[in-house]
Amino acid sequence: MSPEPARQARIALHEGGPPTGVTTTAPPDRRNTSVSTIPAGAVPEVLAVLGSSPRGLTSAEAATRLHRHGPNELPRIGRGQVCRRLIAQFTDLFAVVLLVASAITFVAYWLGRPRDPATLQLALAILGVVLLNASIGFSQEYSAERTAESLQAMVPHTCRVLRDGEHCKLSARDLVPGDVVILEAGDAVPADCRLVEVQDAAVNNAALTGESDPVVRVAAPVPSGPPLQARNCVFMGTDLVAGTAKGVVFATGTVTEFGRIFRLTAAAPRQQTPLQRQVTIMARRVAGLALATGAALFAIRVPSGQPFVDTFVFSLGVMVALVPEGLPATLSVSLAIGVRRMARRHALVKQLLAVEALGSTSVICTDKTGTLTQAEMTVVQVWAQGASHAVSGVGYAPVGQITDAGPVRELLRAAALCSNARLVPPTGRNSWRVLGDTTEGALLVAARKAGLDPTQEEAETPRVAEHPFDSARKLMSTVHRDSDSRFLAYAKGAPLELLARCDAIDHNGRKTPLADAARTEVAAAADGMAGQGLRVLAVARRRVAGPRPSLEDVESQLTLLGLVGMYDPPRPEVRDAVDACRRAGIRIIMVTGDHPLTAEAVARRVGIVRDSAPAVVTGTQMDALDDSGLDTLLAGSSQLLLCRVSPEHKLRVVTALQRRGEVVAVTGDGANDAPALKHADIGVAMGASGTDVAREAAVMVLLDDSFASITTAVGLGRSVYRNIRKFLIYLFSHNIAELVPILAATFAGFPLVPITAVQILAIDLGSDVLPALALGAEPMEPDVMNNPPRPRQERLFSPAVMGRVLFLGGIQALGVCAVFFWHIHASGIPYADFTKRDPVYREAITMVQAGIVVSQFFNALAVRTDRQSVFRTGLLTNPWLLVAGCFGIGLMAAISYAPPLQAVFHTAPLAPADWAVLTALGAVLLVAEELRKWALRRRRTSPKGES
Structure with a gap:
C-alpha cells in the first residue's frame, strides 16, 4: 500500500464488519461519540494513517490535536444531580399534596378575620412535616452517581511518550491521537493504542471483558474481528502484565472502548423497584381520595351557612386525615x-428501595470470574509417570500438599522456571498475589507446595534465552544454564501441541521412548482433566547445545515430564447459596465472557447446572436472534449459560427478562458489567475485587464478594x-x-x-x-426463603x-x-x-x-x-x-x-x-x-x- 492510500484507509474491526470507508488524514473528531476504528496494516502504514512517526508527534502538532480532540478524560457528572435529588423529595405526590394544603392554610390564615393562630400553627406544622420527610428521604436515599469519576480514576495520571523524538512523561489527559506511548509491565494503558513494537507483552483486559487471563500482544497486522479481540491493540483501563511495548494512540477519552462502556452506563436508566411502583400508585390514589373527599365536604358545608374560611380549614382537616x-x-x-x-451481613445497599426489591428478585444474572469463583487459578491435579497426584489448597497462598510429591517435583520445577510471573507475599492488608499471568502464578504456587523455592531455582539455573508464548504454536519455552554450565530447555503449553514435539517421556528420571501406547495414555489423561473443566498444560524439557538455540531446536525432540491441571476454584459457600436460591424459586443465569466449556464446568460445580445438556449460547449466537427469539430462548430453558458476551449482550438480556415481567438482579465486578448493573432492578457489585465503576453503577455492593450474601440479602x-x-x-x-x-x-x-x-x-x-x-x-421469619418470589405486578x-x-x-x-x-x-x-x-x-x-x-x-x-x-x-x-x-x-x-x-x-x-x-x-x-x-x-x- 502506498503512503497516500494508507493515509486514507482505516478499516473498522468493530463488529467484525467490512471496511467502513475512507476517513480524512486527521483522526476523527473527539465529539463524534462512535467508537473509533482501529487502523489496519503494517506499522509504517498505521503511523501514516494517524499522521505520526517513530519519533512521535511534535509538540506543536500535539497542542493542535489536543485543542481539536479535547483532553483524554471522561466527562464528570454535574453537581446538578444533587440538587435534582433534593428537589425530587418535594415533588413526591404526598409532598405535593401537603405543600398545597400548607399553602391553602396560609391563605386561610391571612383571609381570616380575626386571624386564628391555630390556623397558622397548622400551616407551619404541615410545612414542617414536608421538610422533615424531605430531609429524612434525602439523607437516606442520597447515593452520589460517581460512575464517571470512578472510570476516570482507572485512567493513569501520567504516562511515557515520545514527543519530538524524546522520551518524556506527561499527564495522561494530554494524550492525543498519534502520540507514541511507551509501556512496561505493570503500567496501566492510558488510551486505545495500536501496538508498533512488542517484546513479550501480555495485557490484562479484565476491566473491559471481565476475564483476568493475560492475553499476548503482537505488533503485526491481524484479521478483522471485534475490537477487544485485536491482539495488536491495547485499550484504556487495562494494564500490561508482562513485557514491554510501544503503541500509537488512535482513540482517546469517550471515543475509546472504555468510553463506549461509559456511554452505555450513562445511558442505562435506573429502573423503578416494585415498591416504588406500588408506593407511587398508592400515593396517587390516596391523594386523589383525600382531595376529592375534602372538596366534597367543602361543597356540602358551604351552602349550609358555615363560614368560608372555617369550612376551608375543616375540609383541610379531612384531607390531612386521609394523607x-x-x-x-x-x-x-x-x-x-x-x-x-x-x-451486618456484608451487603452494602446504596438505595433504600433496593432493599425491598431484593425480596422480589426472580432472576439472578451472575458473572463467573470473581463472583462464583475466586479469580485465582489453582493447580488441583498433576499427572506424571502414569499416575495422578492431587494438590490441596486454594488460591495463591502456598498452603497445601501434593499427594506423593516426589515424582512431580521435576515437572513443577520445570514449569516454574518456564514462567515469567512473580508470587508476591502478603504485605499489609494484601494477601498473597500474582504479578503477571495467573496461570503461571498457579504453577509457582504448586511448586512451593512441592517444597521448591522458585526464586532459588531460578538463581541456581539462570535463564539465558526465551521463546515467548505464541497463539499459533500454543507454546512457550526458555533456555537455562545449569550448575555444570550445560544448557537445558523447558517448554510448556497445550498438551496436544507439546506432545507432538516429544519423542520421549520421563520415568523416574530416565528418558524412555514415547511409544504409541504411551501417547494414547497421555492424551487420555489430558482429556480426562479437560473433562473435569480443568485447564491443562503439558511440560517438557531437553538438552540443547548452546545458550541461543533456534526455536526448532528448542521445541523438538522433547522429553515429556507430565501434565498440570488447574482451574479457578468456586467460592466454597456458593453451592449452598445456589441451593437456597433454588428453594426460593429464584432462577440463576450465568452470563460470562469466558469459554462455554469453562463456564459449564464452573456452573456444574456450584450447582447452577444439573441437567446433562444445559442450554449454552454464545454472544455470536445471540446476535443472530431478534427480540422474539431472545424471549423464546430465555423462556425455554431453566438452566441457561450465556458465554462470550459483551456489555451490550448483558444489557439486552436484562432488558428482555424485564420485558417478561421478571425482577432481575445482576452481579458483576468489571467495568464491562456496569451498564447491565445500572439497568437491572438490582445491580450487585463485588466490593473487594470489583472495579470502582461496577461498584458505583450497582445499588448493592457485596463487601465480602460472597455470592452467599446475595441469598441472605434476598431473605x-x-x-x-x-x-x-x-x-x-x-x-x-x-x-x-x-x-x-x-x-x-x-x-x-x-x-x-x-x-x-x-x-x-x-x-x-x-x-x-x-x-x-x-x-x-x-x-x-424462618420460612421466608421457602416461598417463590411474589409476582412483579402484585x-x-x-x-x-x-x-x-x-x-x-x-x-x-x-x-x-x-x-x-x-x-x-x-x-x-x-x-x-x-x-x-x-x-x-x-x-x-x-x-x-x-x-x-x-x-x-x-x-x-x-x-x-x-x-x-x-x-x-x-x-x-x-x-x-x-x-x-x-x-x-x-x-x-x-x-x-x-x-x-x-x-x-x-x-x-x-x-x-x-x-x-x-x-x-x-x-x-x-x-x-x-x-x-x-x-x-x-x-x-x-x-x-x-x-
Whole structure:
C-alpha cells in the first residue's frame, strides 16, 4: 500500500464488519461519540494513517490535536444531580399534596378575620412535616452517581511518550491521537493504542471483558474481528502484565472502548423497584381520595351557612386525615433498618428501595470470574509417570500438599522456571498475589507446595534465552544454564501441541521412548482433566547445545515430564447459596465472557447446572436472534449459560427478562458489567475485587464478594416487604379512625370537627412513627426463603391487606365515634351552642385523639402476625414495639395534661375513668383480631406469602 492510500484507509474491526470507508488524514473528531476504528496494516502504514512517526508527534502538532480532540478524560457528572435529588423529595405526590394544603392554610390564615393562630400553627406544622420527610428521604436515599469519576480514576495520571523524538512523561489527559506511548509491565494503558513494537507483552483486559487471563500482544497486522479481540491493540483501563511495548494512540477519552462502556452506563436508566411502583400508585390514589373527599365536604358545608374560611380549614382537616403524613419518613427509616441489617451481613445497599426489591428478585444474572469463583487459578491435579497426584489448597497462598510429591517435583520445577510471573507475599492488608499471568502464578504456587523455592531455582539455573508464548504454536519455552554450565530447555503449553514435539517421556528420571501406547495414555489423561473443566498444560524439557538455540531446536525432540491441571476454584459457600436460591424459586443465569466449556464446568460445580445438556449460547449466537427469539430462548430453558458476551449482550438480556415481567438482579465486578448493573432492578457489585465503576453503577455492593450474601440479602428483602405491609396496615387503619368521626359529625350536623388537623399531625408523627418503625424492625421469619418470589405486578394493597385495614380501622372508628358523641350528649348542650373554647368540646376531641393512640397500641400488637396468635409469638419478642407504644401514650398524656401543649392542641385533661374506657376499647380491638386469626387458622387458608 502506498503512503497516500494508507493515509486514507482505516478499516473498522468493530463488529467484525467490512471496511467502513475512507476517513480524512486527521483522526476523527473527539465529539463524534462512535467508537473509533482501529487502523489496519503494517506499522509504517498505521503511523501514516494517524499522521505520526517513530519519533512521535511534535509538540506543536500535539497542542493542535489536543485543542481539536479535547483532553483524554471522561466527562464528570454535574453537581446538578444533587440538587435534582433534593428537589425530587418535594415533588413526591404526598409532598405535593401537603405543600398545597400548607399553602391553602396560609391563605386561610391571612383571609381570616380575626386571624386564628391555630390556623397558622397548622400551616407551619404541615410545612414542617414536608421538610422533615424531605430531609429524612434525602439523607437516606442520597447515593452520589460517581460512575464517571470512578472510570476516570482507572485512567493513569501520567504516562511515557515520545514527543519530538524524546522520551518524556506527561499527564495522561494530554494524550492525543498519534502520540507514541511507551509501556512496561505493570503500567496501566492510558488510551486505545495500536501496538508498533512488542517484546513479550501480555495485557490484562479484565476491566473491559471481565476475564483476568493475560492475553499476548503482537505488533503485526491481524484479521478483522471485534475490537477487544485485536491482539495488536491495547485499550484504556487495562494494564500490561508482562513485557514491554510501544503503541500509537488512535482513540482517546469517550471515543475509546472504555468510553463506549461509559456511554452505555450513562445511558442505562435506573429502573423503578416494585415498591416504588406500588408506593407511587398508592400515593396517587390516596391523594386523589383525600382531595376529592375534602372538596366534597367543602361543597356540602358551604351552602349550609358555615363560614368560608372555617369550612376551608375543616375540609383541610379531612384531607390531612386521609394523607399518611408519617409514611414517607417511616418507610425511609424502616428501609434504612433493613440496610443496616444487610450491612451486618456484608451487603452494602446504596438505595433504600433496593432493599425491598431484593425480596422480589426472580432472576439472578451472575458473572463467573470473581463472583462464583475466586479469580485465582489453582493447580488441583498433576499427572506424571502414569499416575495422578492431587494438590490441596486454594488460591495463591502456598498452603497445601501434593499427594506423593516426589515424582512431580521435576515437572513443577520445570514449569516454574518456564514462567515469567512473580508470587508476591502478603504485605499489609494484601494477601498473597500474582504479578503477571495467573496461570503461571498457579504453577509457582504448586511448586512451593512441592517444597521448591522458585526464586532459588531460578538463581541456581539462570535463564539465558526465551521463546515467548505464541497463539499459533500454543507454546512457550526458555533456555537455562545449569550448575555444570550445560544448557537445558523447558517448554510448556497445550498438551496436544507439546506432545507432538516429544519423542520421549520421563520415568523416574530416565528418558524412555514415547511409544504409541504411551501417547494414547497421555492424551487420555489430558482429556480426562479437560473433562473435569480443568485447564491443562503439558511440560517438557531437553538438552540443547548452546545458550541461543533456534526455536526448532528448542521445541523438538522433547522429553515429556507430565501434565498440570488447574482451574479457578468456586467460592466454597456458593453451592449452598445456589441451593437456597433454588428453594426460593429464584432462577440463576450465568452470563460470562469466558469459554462455554469453562463456564459449564464452573456452573456444574456450584450447582447452577444439573441437567446433562444445559442450554449454552454464545454472544455470536445471540446476535443472530431478534427480540422474539431472545424471549423464546430465555423462556425455554431453566438452566441457561450465556458465554462470550459483551456489555451490550448483558444489557439486552436484562432488558428482555424485564420485558417478561421478571425482577432481575445482576452481579458483576468489571467495568464491562456496569451498564447491565445500572439497568437491572438490582445491580450487585463485588466490593473487594470489583472495579470502582461496577461498584458505583450497582445499588448493592457485596463487601465480602460472597455470592452467599446475595441469598441472605434476598431473605432480608422479603422480610422487609412483609414488615412494610404490617406497618401500612397499622398506619392506614388509624386513618379510618381519623376520618370517620369527621364524616359522622358532618352528617350529624355537629358544627365542629371531632379531631383537628393539628391533632391528626400529632398522631401521625408523634404517636405512630415509632411503633411503625418497631414493626419495620420485626426479625426475619424462618420460612421466608421457602416461598417463590411474589409476582412483579402484585399490589402492595392486596384485597387481604385492604380487608384487614378496614376491619381494624372500622373497630377503632366505631370506638372513637362512640366516646365522642357519648361525651357530647352527656353534657346536655345543644350542638349549635358548642364553640372551640367550650371545655366539653375540648374534652371530647381529647378523648378522640387519646382513643386513637391507645387503640393503635393494641393494633400494633395485633398486626405483628397475620394468622398466628400474638400471644403465641410472645408480647416481649419485640420489646421496642412496647417501648414505642408506651412513648406514644406518654406523649398523648402530655398533650392532655401539660398547659403549653393544651394551648397548641386545644385539649383538656382526661379523668382516670376516661383512660379506663379507652383501654377497654383498645382491648376489644385486640380480641376481635385474635378471633379473626383463629377463624383463619380454622379454615387453614391464608394469603400467599404471608406468615
